[in-house]
Amino acid sequence: MSLLELKDVSKIYGDLHALDHVNITIDQGEWVAIMGPSGSGKSTAMNIIGCMDNPTSGEVLLDGQDISKLSRKELTEIRRDKIGLIFQQFHLISYLTAVENVMVAQYYHSLPDEAEAMEALERVGLADRAKHLPSQLSGGEQQRVCVARALINHPEIILADEPTGNLDEQNERIVLDLFRQLHNEGTTLVVVTHDAEVGATAQRVITLEYGKVTSENGDISFGKGSGAIR
Ligand SMILES: Nc1ncnc2c1ncn2[C@@H]1O[C@H](COP(=O)(O)OP(=O)(O)O)[C@@H](O)[C@H]1O
Numbered sequence: 001m002s003l004l005e006l007k008d009v010s011k012i013y014g015d016l017h018a019l020d021h022v023n024i025t026i027d028q029g030e031w032v033a034i035m036g037p038s039g040s041g042k043s044t045a046m047n048i049i050g051c052m053d054n055p056t057s058g059e060v061l062l063d064g065q066d067i068s069k070l071s072r073k074e075l076t077e078i079r080r081d082k083i084g085l086i087f088q089q090f091h092l093i094s095y096l097t098a099v100e101n102v103m104v105a106q107y108y109h110s111l112p113d114e115a116e117a118m119e120a121l122e123r124v125g126l127a128d129r130a131k132h133l134p135s136q137l138s139g140g141e142q143q144r145v146c147v148a149r150a151l152i153n154h155p156e157i158i159l160a161d162e163p164t165g166n167l168d169e170q171n172e173r174i175v176l177d178l179f180r181q182l183h184n185e186g187t188t189l190v191v192v193t194h195d196a197e198v199g200a201t202a203q204r205v206i207t208l209e210y211g212k213v214t215s216e217n218g219d220i221s222f223g224k225g226s227g228a229i230r
């Protein structure tokens with residue numbers, strides 16, 4: 001059984017088809033990049049996969065359960081249990097330290113546990129920054145705190161929307177190395193990006209254009225001009 005399956009999923013705003021009859025299957029342990037130019041429906045897809053929004057039509061199967069018609073409250077519970085989210089803008093709480101930011105995710109899931117939160121920070125190489133506020137951390141360090149926060153409740157899928165969009169090249173490499181490590185440990189990763197290099201590190205690239213899947217095998221044929229990135 002696939003971990004995640006989008007079956008004929010559409011999301012329609014007025015007369016705009018942000019997703020237009022999309023079919024995507026992702027297996028446990030896969031590292032998939034969803035790519036496409038701006039406005040192609042990447043964030044819309046992420047919001048639906050991440051249990052933040054319902055599609056207009058179609059089925060979304062997570063672990064075999066159809067989540068496409070669930071209420072906001074039901075979706076929130078599933079998101080808490082199964083999804084770890086990473087955003088371009090970090091979304092850390094500015095007046096909480098790194099370790100407290102990780103503990104907030106534990107709080108919403110079950111119980112805060114500082115020792116476990118510290119372990120997660122160690123895993124991303126930030127044990128010595130645990131008591132720093134976000135404003136005292138570099139962009140790369142903030143994103144690593146977000147990776148620790150996404151991991152803390154052992155989600156089935158890590159879902160990242162443009163995770164390196166605000167990072168310089170060096171920090172992009174650090175975050176991608178972390179993704180590689182998670183992938184090797186069996187984590188399922190879905191990374192939304194328009195950055196060809198980030199896409200090329202994934203096992204498989206699904207390309208969206210105008211809300212439709214135009215390729216599923218890594219042939220990156222839009223954007224920077226070159227189709228042969230690997
Ligand atoms: N809440 C919304 N209301 C109306 N249109 C939206 C909304 N969200 C996204 N769209 C439109 O849907 C299309 C896909 O958007 P999005 O998924 O954000 O693209 P991407 O992340 O690939 O840049 C765009 O044309 C965008 O303007």
Ligand SMILES: [Mg+2]
Pocket residue numbers: 042043044
């Ligand atoms: Mg987007």
